[in-house]
Amino acid sequence: MSIRDENLVKSLSGALERAGIATEEPVFEVSHCGGRLDCLMHVSSPSGHRRLAIELLRQAYPRDVRDAAWQLENFHKDNSKARDIILMVAAEHLSNGAKADLRRHGLAYFEANGTFYLRHEEWLIDIERPSKPTLRRGIVPLFTGAREQVIFALLYAHNSFQSGLALAELSKTSTYTVSTVLAELERREWIASEGSGRTLRRKVSHPAELLDAWVDAWREQKAPKTKWYFYLSDANDLIGQLADKLRAAGTNGAIFTGSAAANLVVPHLTRTDTVDLIVPPGEAHRYAASLGLKSAEKGANVTLIERTGASTLFTNEHGLTGSRCANPFILYLDLLDGKGRNKELAAQLRQYQLNM
Known part of the structure; x- marks a missing residue:
């Protein structure tokens, strides 16, 4: 277990303590028939005792939390008779889409900035704080240089499907840059596709969300x-x-x-x-x-x-x-x-x- 994961769990423990919920020492990498759970934490309040089954992530987008939910469900199946288990995802950053998906599926979540959602019987915690994604290896920064031009081209033509070549011409960039941006947007599930092979066309599936993400990045830019x-x-x-x-x-x-x-x-x-x-x-x-x-x-x-x-x-x-x-x-x-x-x-x- 990495230092980052340990620090994330410590932050979660602190948030629970501030909410009047006592925590015990967490257990990491808990084996079960369906695989391995990242963290199991026993917690209690005057309302009762619970166990938090936690999957730990860094940057989390809808696809990431679906994978985490699958791991949590496997743990829950192995403990199907237990009614004290609360399934949770904890991450350094959760996208808005990821949080919406977690709420929709009744899963608790915690973000390193203090955002916290937990609803279980008589327990309710709902804290929302502004979040700012942190870059890590494997995450492609979308709003810099030529990649930002591709983002603009996608928003400019958001009502129609475009080929990679057409997007390169619109954005005045290379097809390689277009491919890099599209791959990252697909990972975040912000791209819709039609056709395949040479007929493959894409467009932004959530243009308002992409524009809001650009707004956040734009505010950080400091042009002379x-x-x-x-x-x-x-x-x-x-x-x-x-x-x-x-x-x-x-x-x-x-x-x-x-x-x-x-x-x-x-x-x-x-x-x-x-x-x-x-x-x-x-x-x-x-x-x-x-x-x-x-x-x-x-x-x-x-x-x-x-x-x-x-x-x-x-x-x-x-x-x-x-x-x-x-x-x-x-x-x-x-x-x-x-x-x-x-x-x-x-x-x-x-x-x-x-x-x-």
């Missing part, structure tokens, strides 16, 4: 940002004037994002007097010079964000302003920065543009 001031001849047309300057300078590659760009897509009747502009990494000062911007930490009305990759995919030209705007998915992610009424605007965008 610099603040600038742009002199306006018309205070109501900041994007239009900047777009004119970009065309006049022959500067390609800049993409409008944030609340000003989102208001062009979903008019929210909220005045925005600042603009966020995505530019290639390392080129903020070149763009600032082309646009005639002045560095200004205070009173700034333009933010240059140095990003590439997914941010540059599926952009849209806005006819009235002549501006190149980020795709609504990127706009949505950028609006979740907590500024002003951005969260409200993001909700509008998700409902009416993303339909998720």
